[in-house]
Amino acid sequence: MRVLLVHGTGVRQKRFDATFDLVARSLRGHLPDADLVPCYWGGDFGVTVTGGLKSVPADQVTRGVLDDVPVAGxxxxxxxxxxxxxxxxxxxxxxxxxxxxxxxxxxxxxxxxxxxxxxxxxxxxxxxxxxxxxxxxxxxxxxxxxxxxxxxxxxxxxxxxxxxxxxxxxxxxxxxxxxxxxxxxxxxxxxxxxxxxxxxxxxxxxxxxxxxxxxxxxxxxxxxxxxxxxxxxxxxxxxxxLNHWRGPITGGSAPALGDILRYQARGGPLRDHLEGVLRSGTGPTVLIGHSLGGIALVDLLAMAAARQAPLPGVRLLVTVGSQAPFLHECGALTGLRPGAGLPPGFPDWLNIYDRQDLLAFRAQPVFPGDKRVTDHEVTSRQPFPLSHGAYWKLEALYQRIAEALPASGRPGPGAAE
Structure with a gap:
């Protein structure tokens, strides 16, 4: 069984490689036969700010993160x-x-x-x-x-x-x-x-x-x-x-915030990339998407199902710390029109959230009565923003994914054959 790992916003190659190794080791204990496939997109589809941030007021940009706070006026x-x-x-x-x-x-x-x-x-x-x-x-x-x-x-x-x-x-x-x-x-x-x-x-x-x-x-x-x-x-x-650190804060958050804004405005190329990786292999597949990666996967699967061309082999979608349910409530999820339910052909969806993670939302209340959608709460006992990245070290995450998978050889309800 293939397991595709799709990272979230602001992640770049070095951090993704470390996360991938961690997930591979942890997943192996629960799904020993799983073939974890990397789906890194930050380099080609993420935001890179070059030449400095010219839009930030100039007197706020030059202070380094180790400088003493200046005397306040x-x-x-x-x-x-x-x-x-x-x-x-x-x-x-x-x-x-x-x-x-x-x-x-x-x-x-x-x-x-x-x-x-x-x-x-x-x-x-x-x-x-x-x-x-x-x-x-x-x-x-x-x-x-x-x-x-x-x-x-x-x-x-x-x-x-x-x-x-x-x-x-x-x-x-x-x-x-x-x-x-x-x-x-x-x-x-x-x-x-x-x-x-x-x-x-x-x-x-x-x-x-x-x-x-x-x-x-x-x-x-x-x-x-x-x-x-x-x-x-x-x-x-x-x-x-914030006034003192505006330059460093904005510069440091540009990849994370910029990735989200870029996806909302021009998400098609990233979805095409995800579909290409998915179609490059065969056999039953589990998709795991963190944060923005989960949003892109929900969009991709919903749009494919709406075209009556569900993506082949997808056994389970797992979103981790995802904003997809919240975006749908706001009418801002690309793959579903406002107020619509999940289309036929959409796979089983396991949504993992930590209530201390301010970027994590529940899916079941947004899609009431849809038995394909299951929420599962975990806790890292960390405050935000540390809670948003701590999922990968929680044994409960991998245990719940293993439990959610249908019996070997049988597709889950709503999954594409």
Missing amino acids: PLEQEVALWSLLLADPLCELRVLAAASGSEDYGMPGVRSPGEAVARRLTDLAAHRPETGELRALLDSLGIAGHYGPVLRRIAGATEFAEACAHARDPVDAREVVAAVARAVTAGLLSAAKEEAVCTGAERDRLADLFSGLLGGTARAPGGRATAVLGTLALRILTQPA
């Missing part, structure tokens, strides 16, 4: 801090509450500046503005509907109460006001998610308006919390890192 610092605030609107208040300690030297019967801030936020939360600049800005940003819930949630937060309780002088109160204004602004934008359409200037104006209503006079400069969180944000958040 004001824009990078601002983006990093707001990224952290959008993920956790209370983070600045949490730092202020922790940094202030537990001392309380307030005068009995005298409301402290921090307590005044707390009272103002409670009053703001109770009454959404009906007119004025704040209401107009809330409406224009698409966040007015979240006003009450967000302000009440922040007003009731332990972090807010503790930060206000420790603000015993005007300087501390100004810092709390600035942090609360940013927390409310970030909370509103975070609650609205993609419904919010907001520029940095509008975001800053919104924070200024809340600052004024809370007793501040203008946007306060960064204080203790900003100093702590700004540095942390630059180190752990995605956007500053």
